[in-house]
Amino acid sequence: MQLFMKPDYQTHVFTSTYTADVSGVCSALYELGGMSVLHDPSGCNSTYSTHDEPRWFDTDSLMYVSGLDEITAVMGDDTVLIRDVVQAAADLEPRFITLCGASIPHIIAFDYRGVAHLIEEECGIPVLPVPTDGLKSYVSGVGLAFRAWLERFANPAEYKDAPDRTINLMGVTPLDFSINDNVAVLRRTFEDAGFTVNCCMAMGDSFETLTHAYRAGCNVVVSSAGRKAAKFMKRKSGMPFVEGLPVGPEQTEAVLQAVAETLADGKDRRVWGKFENTGRFTVPEDRILVIGEEIFAHSLADAINRLPEDSRFGRTACPFWPDEDEGMPEAELITAVRGAHTVIADPLYKIIARSGAPKAFLPFPHEAYSGRIFRSEIPVFCGKAFRIDELLQRS
Amino acid sequence: MKEFQKIKDITYEYNADIGLAYASPVRGVWNIVHIGTLLPESHQIFVCPTSCLRGVVLTTAEMGAMDKMSTITVGEDNILEGDMEEALQIGTERVIAELPERPRAMLIFTSCVHHFLAVNYQRVYKVLREKYPDIDFIDCYMNPIMRRKTPAVPSLWRQMHRLLQKTETTKKQVNLVGNCFPYGENSDLNVLLERQGVRVMDINTCKTYDEFLQMAASAANFTFHVTANTAGKDMQIRLGQEWIPMHAGYSYDRIDADLQKAADFLEIEAPAEDEISRLRAEVEASVEETRALLDGTPVSIDYTAVDCPLELASYLLDHGFQVESVFIDVFTESRETFEELQQKAPDLKIYQSLGWNIRRMERGYDGKIIAIGQKSAYFKDTDYFVNVVENEGMYGYRGILHLMELLRDAAVNAKPMRELVQIKGWGCSCS
Missing domain, CATH: 3.40.50.1980 (Nitrogenase molybdenum iron protein domain)
Incomplete structure (x- = not known):
């Protein structure tokens, strides 16, 4: 038996590949x-x-x-x-x-x-x-x-003069948020809660606006694509960051609260609790599996777990996300998908589902996986108005 | 620098594939995935880094053909450890083990990185052939770094036909090689061959792998596109089949000469004088009808629609059309054709569709313009266009007649250009 055998990230018999x-x-x-x-x-x-x-x-x-x-x-x-x-x-x-x-x-x-x-x-x-x-x-x-x-182009010295309750949205590209209303809703979600969005990096804001990226109290990393920049800004200026995506009412409240706390105490936070995942690519059977970009998958899974038990079939949700460097190991992915009760994932993953395994597959298109194929079906998932309980009822 | 130059100001050596290259949103031209999927009962494996895989995988997904393709991602470990051969072999074996049906043939595409690291993939194929004798493995290449010497599309046409093995041939059967579309009633060659009882084989119309293998018994291979020349030459050397290139242009004498050449080789009757006269008269009448309908409305032509855009421009000018521009990135027609057009229309605009300046071009035209091809339609921002790629089965007099029909239709019926030109591999029905 080989110890520490690396999963096979390379061979994909059936599945697609993420944007490079x-x-x-x-x-x-x-x-x-x-x-x-x-x-x-x-x-x-x-x-x-x-x-x-x-x-x-x-x-x-x-x-x-x-x-x-x-x-x-x-x-x-x-x-x-x-x-x-x-x-x-x-x-x-x-x-x-x-x-x-x-x-x-x-x-x-x-x-x-x-x-x-x-x-x-x-x-x-x-x-x-x-x-x-x-x-x-x-x-x-x-x-x-x-x-x-x-x-x-940005000046870390501006951080010391950052106005109160001012944040940046980090990691915003169409690859994770498409070109529907997601970004507008994301911005509005924070503004409606009394925060000022200093800049949204990088959709909808100008070069000049982004040069003042350090004029914020904290970064909100809404996709793992924003993590490197947030960590860099922390190193350069001390600006803290919160990792989490406001998806659905409960998760939105949790993210807003975490941001307020981080602005107050300067500590980094992640807005999700513990999951039942037993390894990087192993999850218990009969759960609700959320496949996607890391922060999206964690946030949506966490949001599901915050729902009343009967809204989630008495089951908990687990995130499943690709490695930034290596991608997704297909064998582990197949095991997880076929062992799940419900899978929420890009429609291109459906090819690995088999009759009755999982019991339900809820398509949730992701531009960075299926590109333009299902673009018109990508929902506005940011903010309080996104009803996760209704999504689950479709199963 | 402007996005176009006048033809009088450029030389025959003109080539847009120098300098930074732009990719327009026009996607109708077939790529190697579309072509590879034509082979019945086959499976494709692409072995490349993520950045290369993304395009081919989503091309396949858009065709709804993910069951016909698998991938092996090249990772940093493979580069550092030099284990590309193992990754290729192990990955291919896993694909074979997990596919629900055993493919008859596997097209394995390696990439630029394999070429640069001198990967010994032929050894891997040897091992695979010994281990899986019921599967035909063929090495294919997606290595655009070699595009100046061995471009990917001609290479693929050659490699796909390398699955054919030398056998006894008959002049009662011929192949059409290197076409993305089946040829039929809009091709003089097909009409001639069918009339004379010659069986016409084409990968486009093969329903099974066994049927495809029967192409080895053909006496001749006819090609219409420059991209098929490599396959034609290779099959002539390897299988002893005669290679007969057909010029997909607009010179009546050249059409007659090519058909005569085909007939001579196959020992069949060429089109008779009276048939040729009748066809020429029909074509002239159709062209005149089209010219009258267009009534001076300018035309823009691009290289994605027809094989001989310069010759077409020249032909249309000779027949009284207003040709405004040609979109073309490299000249594949003869120097004589280029120089003749240069003399005939020195102010004709030649656009590089790959050039960096064309990104900032103000798309459109002041007034109505009719495009022949998707790129012309996009850059001239017109819904009045002939929506074909790769000449779409048109050859000879009947090809010109069909093109005129399409042009007349384009002149009066607008199409949703924005939607149509973004569809990848226009007309690909292999999914």
Whole structure:
């Protein structure tokens, strides 16, 4: 028997894959007037613009692939990229440039920081190096992008003058919140409770607004994609953070209360209790399984557990979420899904359900998993108005 | 730099695949997933990093064909430990074990990272072939880093047909190779072959894997697209089948010559003089009817719709149409065709659909414009367009007749461009 055997994260016989880190970078910075350059041969840009970017058709934000080819990679000739970026920047005059990349730059040890510096010297536009590798999920990419942006454009010294009851929403991209009313409701949820939303990073707020990200009392990390940036801001300024998503009335109250407490005592918090998960990818049978992004899955599972017992079939809910670096191990996933009483998950997971196992499958589309396929069916799940008991009644 | 240049200002060496590349929301052109799914009773495995997998997986999911595809993700560990071969073999064996039905063939796509790390995947396939003799394994490639030398689509057409094994051939049967759409009544070649009792095989119409394997017994392979040339050449060398490329253009003499060439090889009667005369007259009448209907309304053409956009532009200009622009990223037609068009319409606008400046182009046209192809329709922001990709089974006089029908329809009937152009792999019915 092999001890400490790692789950097989790699082979997926039936299931899909989450958005990659490179798309996460582009999504995170999409609305800020920059130009994202993805250092890669080809394909990643059309994947992003087709499946991971719902704003692509109606806006003219800038995202390009470098078109790395064999000879350029073999020779390590970075001057090609530098020349191409400088030429495009001269025509398009972006506010800033972001340089990220996929697996080939990673294996040839492409020097993101050095090349960013050279481009910046040549064209005079700030260049953010974001060393993605195409091997990880969007959670990593969004996190790295926000962190790089804050490091360059925001001033940690502003934290000491942060107004009272002011917060930031961290980790907000269409990959987790789509382009329905979720973000507006999220913002309103805090404003209605008497908080001021200093910035929503990064949907609906401008470059200038985000430069003052440190003018808040705490960060509310509503998706794990916002965690890296929140931790970075904590390190730079001491700003505390709360991890939790206001989903449904009970969870919303809990998040609002946690935020108020954190603003008062400066301590970091997570707004969910203990779950019955017995391991990273093991859950007891006959439970309500919530599959999705980490903070969403924990928050919704916690919200379910706050309901009266009869609203949740006398069962408790357990979260199940992908690893940021490795993704989801399919064998463990199948065991969990088929052993569950009810599964709440993206419809593409239904392929692993079998007749009667689980007893009920409640589709809950997630843009970072199924892309645009079920976009019109993504609910407005943020805020008090989302009725989790009604969701469960559909089973 | 503008998003377009006038044809008089560019050279034949023009190539948009230099510099930063843009991806428009236009998605009708087929990719390797759509093409791979044409093979009946087969299963695809993509072995790549997450960033590459995302696109192919969701393409498959949008087709509703997730049961035809599995993935093996390349991770950091594989790069550091150099165990790509083990991951490929173990992953493939798990896929075979867990699929509800045994596939007849498996298309295994490796990626750029395998190429760069010199992964010995041929050894893995050898092991798999020995272990699973009832499954045909074929190596396929999604390695765009090699696109200047071996682009993915031509490579896939070649690899899929490498499943065929050399056998005795007959001139009573031929193959059409490298098409995303079945050819039929809108192709002069098909009409000729059917009339002469020659069986026409095409992966598009094969219902079973065994039927596909029968393509090995054909005496000739006809190709219509440049992307099929690699397969045509390969099959000629490997299987001894004659490769007969058909030029999907608009020159009447060239059509006649190609059909004569086909007939000569198959030892059948070529179209008779009176049939050719009748078809030419029909085409001319149809083109004139279309020109009259358009009545000076400009036309924009793109390379995703037809194989020979420059030749089409030239043909339409010769027949009195107003051709406003051509969207094209690289010239695959002859230098003579390019230079002839340059002389004929020096102010014709040539747009790079990949160029970085086109992202900020003001989409639209001052007045009505009719597009031939999705990219032209998107960038000219018109609902009046011919919604075809990959020439959609059109060849010869009958192909031109059908194109004119589509153009007349496009001139009067608006289509929901925004919805249509974003559908991936337009017309793909393999799900």
